[in-house]
Structure formats: C-alpha cells, structure tokens
Amino acid sequence: MPSSSGPSIDTITEGGRVTQVGEGQEADESAPPVMTFGAPTAGEILAERYELVEHINNDSAGRLVWRGVDVILRRPVAVVLRYPGGDSATEMLQAAVAASRVIHPNLVGVYDAIDEAERAYVVREWVDGQSLRDLATEGPLDPARATAIGNAVASALAAVHATGMVHGNVHPGTVMISDEGRVVLADARTDGADSQENDIRAVGGILYFALTGYWPHAEAPLHGATAGHGRAAIPDAVRDASGGIAAPRQVRAGVPAYLDDLTMDLLDAEIAPPSSDVLAAELARLDVPAEEEHYLDNSGPLRFTADTEDEPSPLAAAGGRKVAVGIAGLLAVALVGLLIGISALGDNDKDPQNNAGAAPTSSAPAGEATPAAATARKLAVKDVRIIDPDSRQRNELGDADKIIDGDEDKGWETDTYKDRPNFGNLKKGMGVWLDLGEPHNVKSVQAVLSATNASAQLLAGTVNPPSTSNGDKQVVANYKTAIGQPFEDHDGTTMTFNGFDADRKYQYLLFWITELPPAEGGFKLGVQEITVQGS
Numbered sequence: 001m002p003s004s005s006g007p008s009i010d011t012i013t014e015g016g017r018v019t020q021v022g023e024g025q026e027a028d029e030s031a032p033p034v035m036t037f038g039a040p041t042a043g044e045i046l047a048e049r050y051e052l053v054e055h056i057n058n059d060s061a062g063r064l065v066w067r068g069v070d071v072i073l074r075r076p077v078a079v080v081l082r083y084p085g086g087d088s089a090t091e092m093l094q095a096a097v098a099a100s101r102v103i104h105p106n107l108v109g110v111y112d113a114i115d116e117a118e119r120a121y122v123v124r125e126w127v128d129g130q131s132l133r134d135l136a137t138e139g140p141l142d143p144a145r146a147t148a149i150g151n152a153v154a155s156a157l158a159a160v161h162a163t164g165m166v167h168g169n170v171h172p173g174t175v176m177i178s179d180e181g182r183v184v185l186a187d188a189r190t191d192g193a194d195s196q197e198n199d200i201r202a203v204g205g206i207l208y209f210a211l212t213g214y215w216p217h218a219e220a221p222l223h224g225a226t227a228g229h230g231r232a233a234i235p236d237a238v239r240d241a242s243g244g245i246a247a248p249r250q251v252r253a254g255v256p257a258y259l260d261d262l263t264m265d266l267l268d269a270e271i272a273p274p275s276s277d278v279l280a281a282e283l284a285r286l287d288v289p290a291e292e293e294h295y296l297d298n299s300g301p302l303r304f305t306a307d308t309e310d311e312p313s314p315l316a317a318a319g320g321r322k323v324a325v326g327i328a329g330l331l332a333v334a335l336v337g338l339l340i341g342i343s344a345l346g347d348n349d350k351d352p353q354n355n356a357g358a359a360p361t362s363s364a365p366a367g368e369a370t371p372a373a374a375t376a377r378k379l380a381v382k383d384v385r386i387i388d389p390d391s392r393q394r395n396e397l398g399d400a401d402k403i404i405d406g407d408e409d410k411g412w413e414t415d416t417y418k419d420r421p422n423f424g425n426l427k428k429g430m431g432v433w434l435d436l437g438e439p440h441n442v443k444s445v446q447a448v449l450s451a452t453n454a455s456a457q458l459l460a461g462t463v464n465p466p467s468t469s470n471g472d473k474q475v476v477a478n479y480k481t482a483i484g485q486p487f488e489d490h491d492g493t494t495m496t497f498n499g500f501d502a503d504r505k506y507q508y509l510l511f512w513i514t515e516l517p518p519a520e521g522g523f524k525l526g527v528q529e530i531t532v533q534g535s
Contacts, residue, residue: 040064040081040119045071047114050079050123063092067126070111073518074419076126077111081119089120096122099188103452103495104159106152108176108186127186129179132206133172133234136213140252143259144287146210149175151283152183153206157199158277158499160188168194170202171217172209172234200273204266211248211255214238216267258286281499376444379532382437386412387510389472390427397467403432403530408448411528414513418522421453421515431512432527433475435464439505442534444498445484447511450526451493455515458484458497460506479510 045051046068054067056078066079082089096113103109112123132149135141141149153175160167167188174187208216215234238246247264248255262282265271273279381404386397399412412432417424432447445458461479465471483506484497511530516523 039083040066046079046121047112050077050112052079068123070123073421076128077123078126079121079123081121083119085115085117085120089115092122093120095188096124098165099124101452102159102163102165103454104156105182105455105457106156106184107159108184109453125184127176127178127184129177129182131173132175132177132210135177136172136209140213141210143211143254143256146207147259147283147287149177149183149210150203150207151280151287153185154200154203154276154280154283156185157196157203158275158280161196161199161276162496166194166196167199170199170206172206172215175206196276197273200276200279201266201269203276203279204263207259207263208237208245208248208267209234211259211263212237212251214251216245262286277499281501284499285501376533376535379436379440379442379534381434381530381532383435384530385433385467387431387433387472387475387512388427389469389476390423391469394469396430400432403527404434406529408528411448411450411526413450413526414516414524416519416522416524417516421455421517421523423516424523428476429512429514431459431475431510432530434509434511434530434532436507436509436532439507440532440534441502441504442484442500442506442509442532444496444500444533445509445511446497446529446531446533447495447527448529449493449495450528451517451519453515453517454495454513454525456495456511456513457482459510459512461508461510464508475510479508479512483509 040046040052040055042052042054049070049072051069051071052066053069056065056067058064064081066081068077068079069075070077082092093113093115096110099107100110100113108127109125110122111125114121114123140146153170157167157170167185169188170185174185176184176186178184202217205215205217208214213235214237216237238251240246245267247260249257249260266273266279274282384400384404386400388394388396396415399410402410403412414423414430417426419425423429447456459479460481460483461475463474463478465474483504484500509532511527513525513527516525519525
C-alpha cells in the first residue's frame with residue numbers, strides 16, 4: 001500500500017516475481033558500495049510517519065536496513081533504503097507493492113513503498129527473532145520442530161505461488177523465527193532465473209538443514225544461497241566421492257524414516273515435486289506431537305516420482321524411496337509415474353490426526369476400487385453467529401446472517417478500536433462461527449473482507465454451546481485445530497483457505513480474527529461474505 005507521501009507505484013512488471021528487500025542480512029563482498037550522500041540519521045522521520053531508530057546493517061544489494069517506528073500506528077517497522085530513487089529504484093518499489101498484496105501469517109508483511117527521488121525506501125514488518133541459519137548454530141533441530149518450520153515455509157510459498165509469483169530465495173538465512181515462535185519467510189528476489197519448482201525443492205533444503213545443520217545445495221545452489229560466502233555462509237552437506245549427499249538419517253540419529261524420505265524426494269532432481277499447496281498440506285499432516293510420531297512410520301509421507309512410459313506408478317511403501325545416486329549402502333527403489341497425493345497406508349482407525357470436529361471417511365473394502373471423490377460444491381451454512389468471548393457488553397453480535405446471504409455489499413463489522421490493531425489490546429480476538437448442519441468434506445473456505453491487512457485463521461471444533469459469554473469461551477477453548485492453508489487472492493481482500501485433508505469431515509468452523517486493519521479513527525474490519533466449498 002504505497003504512501004501518499006511519495007509518488008505511488010501501482011504497476012507490477014516483475015515477471016511474476018515478488019521482492020521483499022533485506023531482513024538485516026549482512027552484505028557480502030560483491031555488494032555494491034552504498035552512497036552516503038543525504039544518508040539518514042537516527043531520529044529522522046520519513047514521510048512524516050516512519051521514525052528511524054537504529055541502523056542495523058546493509059543488505060547484500062547495498063541497501064541500508066534500519067529499525068524504525070511507525071509513529072501513527074505505534075508499531076516497530078523495518079525500513080530498507082536505496083540511493084538514489086527514481087528509475088534506479090523502480091524495480092524495488094514495484095516489487096514491494098506486489099509483495100504487499102500477498103497476505104499470509106508466514107510471510108513478512110510489506111506496509112509501504114515510497115520514492116523521494118534522491119532516495120527510495122520500503123517499509124515492512126519488523127521481526128524480533130533470528131534466522132534459521134543462526135538458530136541452527138546451536139545444533140540440528142528435533143524432527144517435530146523441523147517439520148513445523150518446513151510446513152510454515154511451504155504454506156508461505158503456497159500463498160506466493162497462488163498469485164503466479166515466485167519467491168526465488170528460500171534458504172536458512174531468509175527463514176525467520178520470531179521470539180514467540182512464529183516462522184516467516186522474507187527477502188524474496190527478482191533477479192536470476194527462478195521457478196516455483198526451485199522454491200519447492202528449496203523446502204527440501206530447509207528440512208535438510210534443520211535436521212542436519214548442513215545445506216545440500218552448495219554445488220548447485222539456489223539463487224542467493226551460495227554456501228560459504230556472504231549472507232548464506234552455510235556448511236556444505238556431507239557427500240560421497242561422486243557428490244551425492246548423505247541422507248539426514250545417515251548424518252544424525254533419530255530422524256524418522258518418513259521425514260527422511262520426504263526430504264530426499266524433494267532434493268532429487270529426477271523426481272517431479274508436488275505443488276506447494278499439496279506439500280504444505282502434507283507437512284501439516286506430518287506436524288504431529290512428538291509422542292504420536294511413531295504412527296507416521298506406518299503411513300509414510302507424500303510420494304511423488306519421475307514419469308516414465310514403461311510402467312504404471314505404484315505407491316511406494318514407507319522407507320522405500322528412490323535415494324540420491326552414489327550414497328553407499330542404501331537401496332535404490334525404482335519409482336515410476338507421476339503421483340501427487342497423500343499416502344493413506346495403514347489402519348485408518350489408528351490415525352492419530354483426527355482433527356477436532358472431523359470424522360474419517362470409510363475406506364473401500366479390500367479388492368474394491370476406491371470411489372472417485374465427489375465434485376466440490378457450495379455447502380449450505382445452517383447457522384452463523386459472532387463469537388466474542390472477551391466482551392461484557394456483547395454489542396457487536398448483530399448482522400451475522402449477512403455474512404452468508406450471498407451479497408458481498410452487505411456484511412458484519414466490528415466496532416472501531418483505538419491505538420492497536422489487536423482490538424485495542426482489549427480482546428484476544430473475535431470470530432465468525434459456522435454450522436454446516438452435518439459433517440462434510442471441505443475443499444475450500446473463502447472470506448471476503450472489507451479491507452486488507454487483517455490477520456485471521458480457520459479453526460475447527462466439536463462443541464456448539466449457547467451464544468453467551470461463557471458459551472463463546474467454550475468455543476475458543478475447544479476450537480484449537482487450525483485447518484486449511486490460507487493464501488490471498490489478487491485483490492487483497494479475499495482470504496482463501498484450502499489444502500484440506502480429503503479424509504476429514506467438518507461440521508463446525510470458526511473464522512477467528514486476531515488483528516484489524518487501519519480505518520478512520522482506529523482499527524476496524526468488515527466480513528462481507530464467507531462461502532464453503534466441499535462435498
């Protein structure tokens with residue numbers, strides 16, 4: 001959202017790529033020199049809004065990275081400045097506008113893009129924390145945490161890819177972990193030949209690094225991920241004489257077979273990777289508590305294989321993956337045909353991941369073909385109400401029926417809250433509760449909002465208490481399972497959740513809002529329409 005304080009940039013000419021400049025990445029030896037004419041100083045206020053507090057460092061492109069404060073919204077921001085502005089900064093500003101239109105909890109938010117001729121700058125979210133590269137200096141991560149980080153990165157990429165754009169710079173230095181544990185992907189690039197497939201394979205690199213502390217792309221690095229130099233100075237993976245990398249289970253003990261398989265499949269250039277949304281859904285399925293990990297050894301991970309014309313594509317059993325050529329002592333298994341899906345091997349009755357509010361579908365008897373999935377359709381919402389557990393007055397509950405009336409010009413809206421986007425620090429959140437009448441397979445949930453920059457998630461639960469303050473508290477306490485992978489449509493006001501597990505059914509859903517966008521006099525959000533697709 002370009003500021004009115006400087007010339008606006010409202011076109012995107014980045015060839016489908018999104019740029020978010022810097023994140024305190026230190027410059028490498030090849031970075032261009034920084035021009036110091038008119039250099040900013042601490043205490044200076046840019047665009048009558050952004051106060052510069054501390055110069056952090058220069059990023060790998062020679063841009064100045066500052067920690068600042070938005071004096072209007074009273075929140076910390078990162079300010080990335082480039083000298084000069086004008087034509088030389090057009091690419092950076094246009095790409096920043098593109099980035100601002102992709103809203104996802106695992107992507108660093110871009111707030112502003114301003115050109116002042118002698119300099120240009122991008123204002124974006126400040127992340128208090130450290131990169132995955134820095135975190136792993138303390139040693140490899142446990143499999144559960146590595147899976148959670150991989151899931152967050154894949155979910156962020158699904159949001160970017162849904163718009164047709166490419167991140168192009170996924171490596172341990174651009175994966176940020178906040179002090180509260182939130183994982184965000186930053187510092188996308190526009191230069192170089194990048195592709196969505198490279199983005200997806202880089203998730204394999206992230207998993208490999210998190211599990212081992214080594215980066216597997218040193219000999220053929222992803223763009224911006226040159227090992228041993230500059231911002232991505234990361235130890236190379238253990239290799240054999242032919243250059244093949246050792247699997248995570250060969251590097252350290254305790255890596256589950258299913259996670260080892262998935263990581264090595266993603267890194268294998270002979271195996272076509274899945275789409276980012278399918279990968280995110282699979283990693284979400286594998287992201288289970290440590291005490292339940294043993295169940296996954298029997299069900300195995302997502303399988304995806306190289307395409308051949310000779311044989312049909314079988315579903316490989318867990319532990320029987322096609323390994324990287326040249327690793328001694330491992331069995332190479334020929335995997336053929338293109339298979340993108342989620343393995344459901346094992347006893348469904350023992351599946352530990354029955355999400356709250358979900359019932360597993362029955363499987364076909366042995367020897368019978370599994371029936372084709374029903375075509376998705378718009379599901380009827382039998383009941384809708386507003387969940388507001390932290391309010392005593394409960395005066396924001398009206399007009400809930402307008403959220404499902406089919407008219408996007410009418411809807412429900414919150415009150416206007418002062419000072420802070422988190423409901424003025426008065427509430428943990430508010431939500432829209434939906435009853436589908438009976439359990440359904442859900443394919444997607446779409447929420448049309450009144451403005452951009454809202455934060456929300458989709459939850460599922462099993463209880464249907466009365467619409468009272470205590471009842472709403474029961475809903476919030478029970479609805480803990482986040483479902484679907486959210487990403488943003490191009491217009492910036494439609495939030496779509498998809499990537500649902502096809503073997504789950506849901507009756508009660510909760511669209512839970514945690515942050516409101518700026519509005520006149522404070523912060524406010526309208527929910528114009530929510531639709532559910534499924535069968």
